[in-house]
Structure formats: C-alpha cells, structure tokens
Amino acid sequence: MSLSRKTAVAGVFEHPTRFAPDKSLFQIMAESVRGALDDAGLTIKDVNGLCTTGIGMSGMGIVGFCDYLNLTPNFVDSTSIGGSSFVAHTAHAAAAIHAGLCDVCVVVYGSTAASSRFAIGTGGGGGGGGSGDPCDQYEIPFGPTTVGSYAMVAQRHMHDYGTTSEQLAEIAVTMRLHASMNPAAKYRDPITVEDVLASRIISSPLHLLDCCIISDGGGALVITSAERARDLKKKPVYILGTGETVRHAARGQRDFLEIAAAQSGRLAFERAGVAHKDIDMAMIYDSFTITVLSTLENLGFCKRGEGGAFVSGGRLRFDGEFPINTDGGGLSSNHPGMRGIFLVIEATKQLRGECGPRQVKDCKIALAHGTGGTLGTRHSGATLILSNQ
Amino acid sequence: MAEQTQPKKYSKPLPHLDEENRPWWEALQRHELYIQKCGKCGDVRYYPRALCTNCMSADTQWIKCSGRGKVYTFTTTYQNQAPGFRESIPYIMAYVELDEGVKMLTNIIDCAPDQAKIGMPVEVVYEDVTPTVTLAKFRPAR
Numbered sequence: 001m002s003l004s005r006k007t008a009v010a011g012v013f014e015h016p017t018r019f020a021p022d023k024s025l026f027q028i029m030a031e032s033v034r035g036a037l038d039d040a041g042l043t044i045k046d047v048n049g050l051c052t053t054g055i056g057m058s059g060m061g062i063v064g065f066c067d068y069l070n071l072t073p074n075f076v077d078s079t080s081i082g083g084s085s086f087v088a089h090t091a092h093a094a095a096a097i098h099a100g101l102c103d104v105c106v107v108v109y110g111s112t113a114a115s116s117r118f119a120i121g122t123g124g125g126g127g128g129g130g131s132g133d134p135c136d137q138y139e140i141p142f143g144p145t146t147v148g149s150y151a152m153v154a155q156r157h158m159h160d161y162g163t164t165s166e167q168l169a170e171i172a173v174t175m176r177l178h179a180s181m182n183p184a185a186k187y188r189d190p191i192t193v194e195d196v197l198a199s200r201i202i203s204s205p206l207h208l209l210d211c212c213i214i215s216d217g218g219g220a221l222v223i224t225s226a227e228r229a230r231d232l233k234k235k236p237v238y239i240l241g242t243g244e245t246v247r248h249a250a251r252g253q254r255d256f257l258e259i260a261a262a263q264s265g266r267l268a269f270e271r272a273g274v275a276h277k278d279i280d281m282a283m284i285y286d287s288f289t290i291t292v293l294s295t296l297e298n299l300g301f302c303k304r305g306e307g308g309a310f311v312s313g314g315r316l317r318f319d320g321e322f323p324i325n326t327d328g329g330g331l332s333s334n335h336p337g338m339r340g341i342f343l344v345i346e347a348t349k350q351l352r353g354e355c356g357p358r359q360v361k362d363c364k365i366a367l368a369h370g371t372g373g374t375l376g377t378r379h380s381g382a383t384l385i386l387s388n389q
Numbered sequence: 390m391a392e393q394t395q396p397k398k399y400s401k402p403l404p405h406l407d408e409e410n411r412p413w414w415e416a417l418q419r420h421e422l423y424i425q426k427c428g429k430c431g432d433v434r435y436y437p438r439a440l441c442t443n444c445m446s447a448d449t450q451w452i453k454c455s456g457r458g459k460v461y462t463f464t465t466t467y468q469n470q471a472p473g474f475r476e477s478i479p480y481i482m483a484y485v486e487l488d489e490g491v492k493m494l495t496n497i498i499d500c501a502p503d504q505a506k507i508g509m510p511v512e513v514v515y516e517d518v519t520p521t522v523t524l525a526k527f528r529p530a531r
Contacts, residue, residue: 122468137404138436141524142496143466143474148482151464159462159507204465204502251442252424252435252491256462256484376462376484377494 004272007094008229008236009386010104011040011222012345014327018186018215018334021115025055026068028110028218033069036220041233042104048073049096049105049223051089053338054080065108075102081246081380082372083285085109086221086341088382091242093223103224107344110218111336120214120337121147121287122202135248139377147211147288149374151203153256154290158205160257160305165205167308168289169196172209172331174316175286179328181318181358186215187332210289212330212339219341221348237348237386240365241272244382260381261298261369268383269300274365276300279385281350281360282322283343283368286329291371292316296324299369299383318358326350326358340370344384351388364389399518401473406521409439412451417523420515422454424491435491456513457530458487465502481505485527499528 013035015028029052037043050073055061062078075096079088086107093105113120122145157163173193179185191209199208229236243264248254269275282301286292293307301322302310315321327333327346334342347366349355365387373379406414413436416423426433427441428448440447463483469475481497483505497505498514510530517523 119470122470132405134405134410134438135436137410139494140402141404141518141522142482142494142526143401143469143471143477143480144482144494145466145469145471147468148464148466152462152482152484155464156462156507200467201465202468204467206464249436249492249494251432252493253433254492 002271003094003098003242004240005238006098006226007223008226008238009090009221009344009348010224010229010232010234010236011036011042012348013039013220014184014342014345015110015218016184017217018184019114020112020216023112025110025112026065028112028216029065029108030069032110032218032220033106033108036106036222039234040222042222044069044071046104047071047106049075049093049102051077051079051093051105051107052109053085054078073102075105083287083338083340084244084370084372084380084382085338087343087368087370087384088244090221090223090239090344090384091244091382094239094242097223097225103228105223107221107223107341109220109338109341111338112216113337114214114216118214118337121145121211135378144377145203146374147206148203149376150288150290151206152376153294154205156256157290157294161308163293163308165197165207166193167312168210168293169193171286171289171292171311171316172196174314175325175329175331178318178326178358179332181356182328182333185328185333186213206288206290212287212335213332215334215336217334217336219345221341221344235352235388237351237388239384240274240387241268241270241385242383243267243271244380246378246380248378256376257294257304259294259298259375260371260379261295261383264381264383265299265369268385272385274385278365279367280363281326281347281366282324283347283366284324285340285343285369285371286325286331287335287371289331291375292324294375295369295371318360323360326355326360338372340372340382343368343370347386351386403519403522410437413437414522417515417525418521420523422456422513422525423451424454424487424489426450426452433490435493452489454487454489458485458511458527460497460505460507460509460511461486461492462507463497463505465505483527485511496526497528498526504529
C-alpha cells in the first residue's frame with residue numbers, strides 16, 4: 001500500500017518570534033496553529049488530529065495543549081524522538097489520514113529555549129534521553145554534552161577521510177548567506193570561513209560557529225488528504241515518501257559514521273519512487289555543521305568520505321547545484337531545541353514558490369531530513385520527500 | 390581550635406546501580422573490567438544488560454577485559470555548564486575500543502588535549518570516586 005501522493009501539506013506557519021520571554025509554550029503553539037490553519041483556509045473546527053512532542057514536565061503535554069485549545073481530536077501522537085519528531089509526525093499524520101483515523105491533522109511545535117536560558121548543547125546530560133534511562137548510566141559520569149557527541153563523529157570523519165574544519169565551516173557560511181535573505185532569521189550578518197575558524201572551540205573539533213544557535217520559536221503544519229487539499233487555499237504539497245529509524249551504540253559495536261539517515265533515507269526514496277537526481281532542494285537538520293555533512297553522505301547524495309568535497313564550492317547555496325536550508329537553518333535562523341518542523345515548513349514554501357530572494361528555481365521535489373538526539377550516542381532520523389506535482 | 394577539613398564532595402552525576410548492572414559496578418570497585426557474552430548465542434555486549442541483545446537469552450557470561458584498547462574517537466570539551474564538569478574543563482571524552490572488541494564511552498586522563506589521537510593505545514585507570522562507585526577511565530598506554 002503506497003502512501004505516495006495520497007496526502008498533502010495544506011498549510012504551514014513559522015512563528016516569527018525568536019525571543020518571547022512573556023509568552024507560554026502553549027501561546028506560541030496556539031498562535032502557530034492559527035497561522036497554519038489561516039494559510040490552509042481552514043479553521044480549528046476542521047481539526048480532528050493533533051501531533052506534537054512529549055512536551056511539559058509530565059511528558060504528556062499534548063493532553064494539556066488539547067485542554068488549552070479545547071480540542072478533543074480522534075487522533076493524537078506525541079512521538080518524542082528529538083528534533084526529528086515533527087518530520088516523523090508528518091509521516092504519522094499522513095498514515096493516519098490515509099487509514100481514516102482523522103481528516104485534518106495539525107503538527108505543532110513551540111519552545112522558549114532562549115528566553116528560559118536553556119543550555120541545549122552544553123548543559124550536560126548529553127541530550128537524548130537525559131540522565132535517567134539505563135543507557136545513560138554508562139555515559140553521564142564522563143561529562144557528555146550534545147555538542148560533544150556530534151564532535152566525536154566529526155573527529156572520526158576527519159581522521160578517516162581528511163575532512164577539514166574549513167569544509168565544515170563552508171556549511172555555516174552558506175547557512176548565514178541564506179539567513180541574510182530571511183527577514184525572520186536571528187543572525188543575518190554574513191560570516192566567512194575565517195570567522196568560523198576564529199570562533200572559540202566548544203568541543204573539539206567543533207567551533208562556536210559550527211553549532212546551531214538557541215532561539216525561541218514555534219511552527220505548525222496542516223496535513224490532510226490530497227483530495228481535500230486540492231480544494232483549499234494553497235496549492236497542495238504532496239507527501240511522496242517517508243522513513244524513520246534510530247541509531248545507537250549497538251551494544252558497543254557501532255560504526256559511528258553510519259547514521260539513522262542511511263535507513264530512513266533509503267525507505268523514503270523507495271516509498272516515494274524518486275531518485276536522488278530528482279531532488280531539487282533539501283532541508284537537512286543542521287544542529288551542527290557535521291550533522292549536515294554526515295546526513296548528506298548517509299542519505300546517499302555523495303559517497304561516504306566525500307562529504308567534505310561535496311559541501312564545498314558553493315554547491316549548497318540557494319543558487320548552487322544542490323541547495324539546502326534556504327531559511328538559514330538552525331545555524332543562523334532559529335533553533336528552539338527541536339527544529340524539525342521548520343524543515344517541512346521551508347520545503348513546503350519552496351515548493352509553492354513563496355521564498356522570494358532565496359527561492360530555488362524550478363523547485364518540484366524537495367527532501368526534509370530531521371536528526372534528533374545525539375549523533376555519537378543515540379539519535380533518531382526521519383526523512384520526508386515532498387512534491388508540488 | 391583547628392578547623393576541620395571537609396572531604397571534597399564529588400559533584401558529578403553518579404550511575405544508578407540495580408540488579409542487572411550491580412555485578413559490573415562491583416567488579417570495578419575491585420578494579421576489574423568486564424563485558425558480557427551471551428551463554429546461548431555468544432554475542433558480546435557492552436553496557437551490561439539482563440538479556441542478550443541478539444537472542445534475548447538471560448544466560449550471561451562475564452568476560453574479564455585486559456583493560457587495554459585504542460581511542461576510536463574523542464573530543465576535548467571546553468564548555469559544559471553542568472555542575473562538576475564546568476570546573477573540570479577542558480577534559481577529554483572518548484570512545485575507547487577495547488581489545489575485546491567493544492567501544493565504551495569514557496574519559497582520557499593524564500593526557501594533554503593536543504596529545505590525544507585516534508588510534509592511540511590506552512590502558513584503564515580505576516578512579517574510586519565514591520565508596521560505592523569506581524569509574525573506568527583510560528590513559529595513554531605506558
């Protein structure tokens with residue numbers, strides 16, 4: 001049973017805030033839901049499915065958020081696998097709609113990470129499962145951080161393939177160029193490779209400017225059947241294929257350069273029935289520069305070990321051979337902790353031709369890949385392939 | 390009256406000991422490092438678990454390790470705001486691949502940040518951090 005082109009993204013909204021010290025999480029989320037429904041030409045009365053992560057102290061904040069919205073949906077999913085969650089939610093929503101479990105499903109995210117002064121990457125605990133799960137017991141005594149986990153992947157990649165800090169820096173420089181064309185982006189002043197290399201080391205070999213920023217923010221998506229989407233306000237963006245999985249220490253026997261994207265990407269391409277050469281632009285989760293390089297290799301856009309050369313020479317620019325992260329990404333636009341939803345929002349806007357100066361020409365098929373958790377310890381990956389045709 | 394010196398409190402996070410991992414932590418207290426091998430299918434695993442990660446058998450054998458291995462990858466941490474670690478930066482976090490074939494997350498100690506290398510031979514150092522917890526860290530092999 002193929003899901004390809006049976007469902008569509010009918011509405012998207014990225015909350016413009018990057019700093020909201022006086023808003024609650026739920027207010028940001030509700031404003032995002034309203035924005036996405038307005039974009040689709042629907043109202044809250046049409047919504048009978050809801051997806052968000054395991055927000056809140058209880059981890060079951062989705063119930064609290066339904067209380068806040070006075071919503072009683074027929075389908076709820078608070079899959080919580082880190083930053084990739086919302087990419088996975090999009091797949092789950094599509095499957096639920098196709099199976100008849102709901103008709104209009106909203107995927108929503110909100111966070112006040114910046115105004116709450118939450119140290120996402122360097123607060124200790126290593127991200128992922130925090131510090132309470134059995135698997136954490138063999139890590140927390142040694143001072144893992146989120147950035148450190150990614151840094152260990154970068155170090156090994158450099159050792160095995162001669163990848164350089166300059167090559168990783170090119171990714172950050174390109175994201176900043178894109179942010180300069182996004183009025184909502186948090187950091188818009190251009191940077192150079194030299195600037196990245198001159199920024200302080202946070203966890204070797206990663207510099208400050210190899211790391212995503214911390215912002216507040218939120219966003220929402222409206223998913224419905226392809227048939228219904230065709231009658232709505234905006235041109236539908238069809239869901240062609242999805243894939244998701246996890247990677248971990250594999251009982252102490254993992255190859256750390258093989259990441260979740262290898263499996264989730266293969267599944268998404270198979271299910272979508274498209275080839276790599278068909279992808280006109282991609283949204284690649286950029287928690288750190290190494291995340292992008294490693295993801296591009298594992299998705300199969302270049303061979304293992306060739307990521308350094310692949311990301312060089314302006315290839316990833318909006319006007320380059322393989323444009324990615326045209327919104328400026330987590331490295332420059334916004335990163336409230338889990339930015340998977342923004343990958344789907346920007347890919348949808350590109351496919352609709354709504355991106356103004358940063359618009360990718362003739363954009364027909366886009367890929368979004370979210371990475372959640374910590375690359376060098378435990379992480380999830382979710383891939384989505386979308387098309388305007 | 391002379392002031393009494395309080396023992397310095399260990400402020401880094403400590404592991405939770407329970408039924409499936411207590412033998413492993415108790416061995417570390419004796420300054421011995423073990424990994425597990427399934428008694429049924431022979432699959433080797435780290436970290437300690439009650440059931441085999443290949444066949445789910447509860448028949449567990451313990452293999453005593455030589456305490457020697459090589460650095461698989463590492464990072465020198467210059468920023469960590471967690472208590473206990475913010476006072477310890479810079480420190481080296483690494484995966485060490487033991488001679489017995491599994492990779493374990495640990496710290497490399499007695500090693501300057503610019504001396505750490507992937508492939509570097511290392512040996513275990515047992516650090517008794519509390520009366521009940523001993524950590525397996527590694528230093529450049531001598």
